[in-house]
Amino acid sequence: MINIAILGYGTVGSGVVEVIKTNQSSIDKRAGKHINIKHVLDLRKFPGDPVEEILTDNVEDILNDDEVKIIVEVMGGVEPAYTYVKRALLSGKSVVTSNKELVAKHGAELLQIAKEKNINFLFEASVGGGIPIIRPLNQSLTADEIYEITGILNGTTNYILSKMADEGRSFEDVLKEAQDKGYAERDPRADVEGYDACRKIAILSSLAFGMQVDYEDIYTEGITKITKKDMEYAEKLGCSIKLLATSKKIDHRIFARVSPVMIDKEHPLATVNGVFNAIFIKGNVIGDVMFYGKGAGKLPTASAVVADIVDAVKHLNRNIVSFWSTEKMSLMDLKDVTTQYFVKIHYENFEKARKEVENLFGPIDIIQLDKKDQEFAFITPEESEGTLQEKIFTLKEKDDITEVGSLIRIER
Amino acid sequence: MINIAILGYGTVGSGVVEVIKTNQSSIDKRAGKHINIKHVLDLRKFPGDPVEEILTDNVEDILNDDEVKIIVEVMGGVEPAYTYVKRALLSGKSVVTSNKELVAKHGAELLQIAKEKNINFLFEASVGGGIPIIRPLNQSLTADEIYEITGILNGTTNYILSKMADEGRSFEDVLKEAQDKGYAERDPRADVEGYDACRKIAILSSLAFGMQVDYEDIYTEGITKITKKDMEYAEKLGCSIKLLATSKKIDHRIFARVSPVMIDKEHPLATVNGVFNAIFIKGNVIGDVMFYGKGAGKLPTASAVVADIVDAVKHLNRNIVSFWSTEKMSLMDLKDVTTQYFVKIHYENFEKARKEVENLFGPIDIIQLDKKDQEFAFITPEESEGTLQEKIFTLKEKDDITEVGSLIRIER
Incomplete structure (x- = not known):
């Protein structure tokens, strides 16, 4: 028998208890020992529970x-989780966590302590909820040099974008419905501004590239400015709009970004809809692989936590090696990374506006929904973000251009 | 340093050598030791190689x-691979293989020997090529009771079906092109009759349910009878036709089947196109997860083999537990499993034919491409395959029905 304790009896914590109770015998068989929950920490009382x-x-x-022997930290937030987890590891207890803030901020240090103590710090549930991604990155993709990780890492925003696309509704309208149904928080910023996805791609990048990627360094743009009309243009272009968190190796340097992207419908990520998440990885020998599943939710997240508990039991006094050093990775400046933008132009005189655009960007294909709107869109050639932004700035100054809008990155 | 030997210098074997050379330093770092290829076995000579x-x-x-210390078996076929692998394991050498025939036939026994010797028998590459699926099944989905595995497990047939759907071409036409391009074998039966997918689902089922599933017991139907017209009907129904290998737990019993299925386009498997493979898994707590990637090919397959080599090095004298007993699983009779069929009817008199169908199946929705064809299709209610087949047999006897065709299972 092995005793574990759970810090926090919220959604994930109660899910962990439920999963262990539901599948106790098969879980014990996989772990090779009976798993006993000895303590649950929470400041609240749960009479009758x-x-x-x-x-x-x-x-x-x-x-x-x-x-x-094993502590399961599912409280969320950096403090007091960090203090508790660090003390636990220093006293020789393995720790399993679902806490992305904690892992993004202190993962490298906590892994280091676990290594020194010959125990484990595991965090499969911190990215992609139930989707197995941390363990595959550490143990399955070991033959490869990874050069791209791109994920739909936030279920709330993917739900909102899917609904906007399918039902032709506005961001505000779908967000309100999601809040009423409990899919989105009353304060939705962590999701809709991309902060949640940012922490998760920081964790994945750190693991894939072996150094500390600070989430504060990652350019992050949310979905709040995406309009119904953007969705119509995307459809016309054979694209979906997704909030993508991406991290790429370009000539031995890394860049990372969270932003909405118009992505070709043929891309496997384009058909990941609703609350589902997916992580797409490119390796230099394996090619493309993708992992898909529920990125959040009580039981899927608890499933990943419990799989980590099983692993911690199987490796009680044996560290599972992972490569994430505390050395800080300095990311490429976004300005130096090439991309293409989808850009919307309002005009009074079509031909004059077109001419201004073509003076800057060369010949363009005009995409237009309805001439009455006095609006067209175009896709820029592939250039560095710095150059593109300068050109857009110049465009905004032109008298024949009433307004420049959207600026959504596009990958086709 | 650790010495390994490779049995077989064909596509996968030369891929393994290439992957190790290409990524030697990162692979050695992951393994914790320098991996040295000491021998390569092949009856052929390779002058200058x-x-x-x-x-x-x-x-x-x-x-x-x-x-x-580690033998990599990539010869394929049951013999002499089985004899060599068994001898290697008995003499205390870990074995890594990509050989699905060997694993499907003797996996349970070879795992047992590895366990007794405290070494490892690893076979990630035997299913899904580069896609991490065996390790996630054994190590990531440990909190779950798995109740369904459904996969697109054969790239050649998926390529053919994708081309047929996209380009409106016949099976024979696309097969010939695939053969000319080297994507399909001159003798294509192992792929197009579903035998390859059958061995792979036997391996996955054995691992997921912990007992020996003999591939000979699995009902297997290929794609050779799928027509251009079936593709048109599928499109009209909002479905894709895919060769699905599936294994499900129904009331503590298991059934397994390989067959073409019309699957709703919203299903994540429906958009897996070309040579890509994907494995979709349902667990009682994790919900739906899917793993996607290249199911074959020199480097993706070699990537999975090398990841197993790394794992074998990390666990040199320590068995990685997996649950696949030699005890034989008796599968459910297909006749007892419920399904729905898509059925095509040729008629001389529409109303009479419809009446015959409705007498047997109750009210149906008529699906028709072109009245001139004197053909309509319908979808049966969900009934056991036994009952459905009896009814179809009865239908074939009716004078007002000229021909009964297609009979493709449908999941919407």
């Missing part, structure tokens, strides 16, 4: 209990 | 070399 008897509001009961 | 110096045509040079 099965965990009532093992509930404590004092973390010392857990950290000082020598019988507890 | 880098492996010329380490080439042998005598397997005894390898099996009797105590310095060789």
Whole structure:
């Protein structure tokens, strides 16, 4: 038998208890030992709940209990999670967490402590919810040099974009519905501004490239400015609009970005809809692989946490090696990365506006939904973001251009 | 340093050499040791090839070399691979293989020997080429009771079906082109009759359900009867036709089948096109997950083989547990499994034919491409395959029905 303790009895914590109870016998068989939940930490009371008897509001009961070998941290947020997890590791307890803020911020250090102590710090659930991605990155893609990771890493924004595309509704309208249904938070910024996806791609990049990628360094743009009309243009171009978190190796340098992208419908990520997440990886020998599943939710996330618990039991005093050094990776300046933009132009005189655009960008294909709108769109040639932004700035100054809008990156 | 030997210098074998050379330093870092290819077994000579110096045509040079700790079997076929692999394992050498015939037939026994010897028998590349699926099944989905695995497991047939759908061409036409391009074998039966997919789903089912699933017991139907017209009907129904290998748990019993299926275009498997493979898994807590990538090809397959070599190095004298007992699983009779069929009817008198169909199946929706063809299609209600087949047999006897065709299973 092995004793574990769970820090936090919220959605994921109660999911972990439920998953262990539901599949106890097969989980014990896989782990090779009976897994016993000895303590659950939460400041709240849960009268009548099965965990009532093992509930404590004092973390010392857990950290000082020598019988507890594995701690499951599912509180979220950097503090006090960081303090508890670090103390647990230093005292020789393995830690499993679903906490992306903690992992993005302190993953390298906590992995290092686990290595020194010959125990484990595991965080499969911190990215992609139930989707196996951390373990495949560490253990399955070991023959490859990875040069691209691109993911749909946030279910809320993918749900909103899917609904906007399918039902021709506005961002605000779908967001409100998602909030009413409980799919989106009352304060939706962490999702819709891309902050959540940013932390997750920081974790994946750090693991894939072996150095610390600070999430603060990653250019992050949300989906709040995407309009119904953008969706119509995307459809016309044979594209879907997705919030993509991406990280690429270009000539031994790394760049990372979170932003909406118009992506060709033939791309495997384009058909990932609703609350599903997917992570697309390119390796120099394996080619393209993709991992797809529920990126959030009580039971899928708990499934990943429990799979980590099983691994921690199987490797009680044996560190599972991963390569993520504390050395900081300096990312490429976004300005130096080439891309193509989808750009919308409002005009009073079509021919004059077109001429201004072509003076800057060369010959363009005009994409137009309805002439009455006095608006057309075009796709820029592939140039560095710096050059493109300068040209767009120049365009905005022109008298014959009433307005320049959208600026969505496009990959076809 | 660790010495390995490769049995077979064909497509996969030369791919393994290439992958190790290409990514030697990162692979060595992941493995924690320098990986040295000491021998390559092949009856052919390769003058001028880098492996010329380490080439042998005598397997005894390898099996009797105590310095060789890991053997990579990439010859294919059951014999002599089975004899060599068994001898290697019995003499304490770990084995990595890409050989689906060997694994489907003798996997349980070879895993058992590896376990007794505290070494490893690894076969990630035997299913899904480069796609990580065996390791995720064994190590990532450990919190779940798996109740369905459905895969596109054969790239050649998926390429053919994708081309037929996209270009409105016949099976024979696309097959010939695939053969000319080298995508399909001169004798294409292993692919187009579903035998290859059958062995792969046997391996996945055995691992997911923990008992020996014999591939000979799996109902297997190929794609040779799929017509251009079937593709048109599928399109009209909002479906793709895919060769699906599936295995499901129904009330504690397992059924498995390989057959073409009309699958709703919204299903993640429906958009897996060309030579790509994908494996879709349902677990009782994780929900739906899918793994996508190149199912074949020199480098993707070699990538999976080399990832197994790295794992074998990391676990030299430590068995990685997997659950696949030699106990035989008796599969459900296909006749007892419920499904829906897409059925095509030729008639002389529409109303009479429709009446015959409705007498047997109840009210149906008529699907018709062109009245001039004197043909319509319908979808049966969900019933056991046994009942459906009896009804179809009865229908064929009716005077007002000229011909009953297609009978493609449909999942919407």
